[in-house]
Amino acid sequence: xxxxxxxKEWCDNEYFDEATRAELKSIAGNEDEIxxxxxxxxxxxxxxxxxxxxxxxxxxxxxxxxKATQGLANFIIKQGVxxxxxAIAYDSRRMSPEFADEAALCxxxxxxxxxxxxxxxxxxxxxxxxxELHCTAGIVVTASHNPPxxxxxxxxxxxxxxxxAPYDSSIIGEVKAVTxxxxxxxMDIDEARACGLYNTIxxxxxxxxxxxxxxxxxxxxxxxxxxxxxxxxYTPFNGTGNVPVRRILKELGFKHVFVVPEQxxxxxxxxxxxxxxxxxxxxxxxxxxxxxxxxxxxxxxTDPDADRLGIYAKDSKTGEYKSFTGNMSxxxxxxxxxxxxxxxxxxxxxxxxIKTIVSTNMADAIAAEYNVKLIEVLTGFKFxxxxxxxxxxxxxxxxxxxxxxxxxxxxxxxxxxKDAIVAVMALCEAAAYYKTKNLTLWDxxxxxxxxxxxxxxxQVAITMKGAEGAAxxxxxxxxxxxxxxxxxxxxxxxxxxxYKKDECIIMATNEKKSTGLPNSNVLYYALSDNAWCCARxxxxxxxxKFYIGVKGSSLEDASAKEEALKKAVMELVGQ
Numbered sequence: 001x002x003x004x005x006x007x008k009e010w011c012d013n014e015y016f017d018e019a020t021r022a023e024l025k026s027i028a029g030n031e032d033e034i035x036x037x038x039x040x041x042x043x044x045x046x047x048x049x050x051x052x053x054x055x056x057x058x059x060x061x062x063x064x065x066x067k068a069t070q071g072l073a074n075f076i077i078k079q080g081v082x083x084x085x086x087a088i089a090y091d092s093r094r095m096s097p098e099f100a101d102e103a104a105l106c107x108x109x110x111x112x113x114x115x116x117x118x119x120x121x122x123x124x125x126x127x128x129x130x131x132e133l134h135c136t137a138g139i140v141v142t143a144s145h146n147p148p149x150x151x152x153x154x155x156x157x158x159x160x161x162x163x164x165a166p167y168d169s170s171i172i173g174e175v176k177a178v179t180x181x182x183x184x185x186x187m188d189i190d191e192a193r194a195c196g197l198y199n200t201i202x203x204x205x206x207x208x209x210x211x212x213x214x215x216x217x218x219x220x221x222x223x224x225x226x227x228x229x230x231x232x233x234y235t236p237f238n239g240t241g242n243v244p245v246r247r248i249l250k251e252l253g254f255k256h257v258f259v260v261p262e263q264x265x266x267x268x269x270x271x272x273x274x275x276x277x278x279x280x281x282x283x284x285x286x287x288x289x290x291x292x293x294x295x296x297x298x299x300x301x302t303d304p305d306a307d308r309l310g311i312y313a314k315d316s317k318t319g320e321y322k323s324f325t326g327n328m329s330x331x332x333x334x335x336x337x338x339x340x341x342x343x344x345x346x347x348x349x350x351x352x353x354i355k356t357i358v359s360t361n362m363a364d365a366i367a368a369e370y371n372v373k374l375i376e377v378l379t380g381f382k383f384x385x386x387x388x389x390x391x392x393x394x395x396x397x398x399x400x401x402x403x404x405x406x407x408x409x410x411x412x413x414x415x416x417x418k419d420a421i422v423a424v425m426a427l428c429e430a431a432a433y434y435k436t437k438n439l440t441l442w443d444x445x446x447x448x449x450x451x452x453x454x455x456x457x458x459q460v461a462i463t464m465k466g467a468e469g470a471a472x473x474x475x476x477x478x479x480x481x482x483x484x485x486x487x488x489x490x491x492x493x494x495x496x497x498x499y500k501k502d503e504c505i506i507m508a509t510n511e512k513k514s515t516g517l518p519n520s521n522v523l524y525y526a527l528s529d530n531a532w533c534c535a536r537x538x539x540x541x542x543x544x545k546f547y548i549g550v551k552g553s554s555l556e557d558a559s560a561k562e563e564a565l566k567k568a569v570m571e572l573v574g575q
Contacts, residue, residue, distance in 0.1 A: 065106075069184075354399070
């Protein structure tokens with residue numbers, strides 16, 4: 001069926017509610033709009049669903065959510081684990097509560113218990129809750145840091161991580177097999193409650209989550225020493241972090257926490273933000289203004305579902321607030337945790353430090369310093385969560401820390417996804433500790449650079465929307481895959497890894513070996529002088545991303561090398 005036929009089906013079929021049909025009829029004659037909404041189904045990938053809210057097969061709406069949930073329900077039933085139930089959380093975005101209920105009622109209609117948070121909650125708490133409740137799966141309705149017109153739907157499995165192989169492809173297959181919306185089940189919410197199939201998660205789950213975080217504190221006594229002196233500015237970006245972040249900091253003893261008032265309450269329009277992403281410097285405009293007024297030591301921001309954390313800290317020499325990348329904040333936390341655990345005799349002999357392949361090589365140096373195993377995984381925090389599960393199953397390593405460059409990390413194993421709430425806790429405790437040494441977090445970051453080398457990373461994202469854009473991204477990857485460069489600017493290509501082919505080529509000898517990681521459409525080039533670059537199409541957005549990393553002799557040298565390598569990569573792909 002072509003897109004126009006599908007459009008007419010949605011306009012005429014009484015399965016779709018009257019408001020949906022009326023809105024779709026209003027765009028009759030606008031073929032470009034109709035094509036964009038119906039030229040494909042919103043893809044259910046390994047990260048679930050993510051798309052613009054609206055009516056049509058290529059949009060986030062109650063019908064695409066119901067279809068995804070019916071596929072998930074079919075998989076759960078086939079696995080024979082329907083009796084364990086599914087936990088559901090949602091964020092502050094438009095339609096998030098409605099999509100959460102839609103998912104819960106579809107599960108209920110399939111005889112699967114749903115456990116739903118009564119109000120918005122952070123993604124990491126969902127990961128925690130489904131393990132506490134011994135559920136078979138979890139769902140979070142969120143579009144993370146995307147613009148306000150987006151929403152999404154992420155699926156977790158019983159270990160608390162987003163679904164990995166082999167279940168991910170099986171669930172995708174079940175969702176794709178649902179070809180008729182009329183087969184997607186639902187039921188009345190009052191009936192579901194009466195049958196014990198729709199259950200509200202109690203506030204005791206919040207208490208349990210916060211207690212789990214507090215166990216990760218290493219130097220709680222030091223917080224009390226500097227509580228009167230340290231000042232923290234925080235913004236939840238109108239999302240889920242406001243309540244748990246304030247609570248954990250208060251219970252740890254921090255006295256001066258200032259929340260950005262314009263970004264405190266839930267706001268699906270993110271009125272003061274172009275883009276609720278802690279990676280975007282413009283998103284810190286209000287927080288930095290408040291920080292200067294309060295003379296804050298540290299400025300923190302969590303994205304709407306509170307799995308990512310952005311940070312600014314004061315440079316004691318200039319008084320300016322300096323921004324941290326996700327790699328920098330990850331290394332700051334790693335150095336703090338590993339050094340303090342070593343000092344207190346808490347570091348495990350078989351400890352492991354996990355990073356993704358597009359994250360900083362400084363992690364390798366820190367792992368070597370503290371004699372912990374460094375493990376690389378594919379991009380996506382679910383692969384870090386998967387490693388924690390394997391450690392437990394195989395009794396091999398003990399998880400010490402894991403992070404990815406996209407502003408996400410996990411301290412502890414209470415959750416199996418990145419957790420900005422525990423990251424806030426760790427960074428604030430680190431700020432307290434270093435304050436006793438007359439150091440700000442920026443001062444400490446400079447000391448880390450001096451100790452390990454001036455590593456610097458960045459990325460370039462090229463957006464190509466629609467069917468034409470998807471084809472261009474595919475062509476760009478094919479060209480790179482079939483024409484491996486021997487040099488990138490001043491850097492020699494030492495290794496070329498094709499994770500889709502599971503092939504690593506040692507360029508000097510042409511020796512080929514396995515990458516050792518699962519299949520993924522990713523190309524990676526290990527370069528001379530501890531540099532690297534990586535090409536990867538986004539799984540959630542119409543983008544292709546190029547990641548690069550260099551090592552310099554100073555901040556200035558690293559910046560110059562980063563710019564030179566970025567230019568060489570863009571020239572390679574004709575940009």
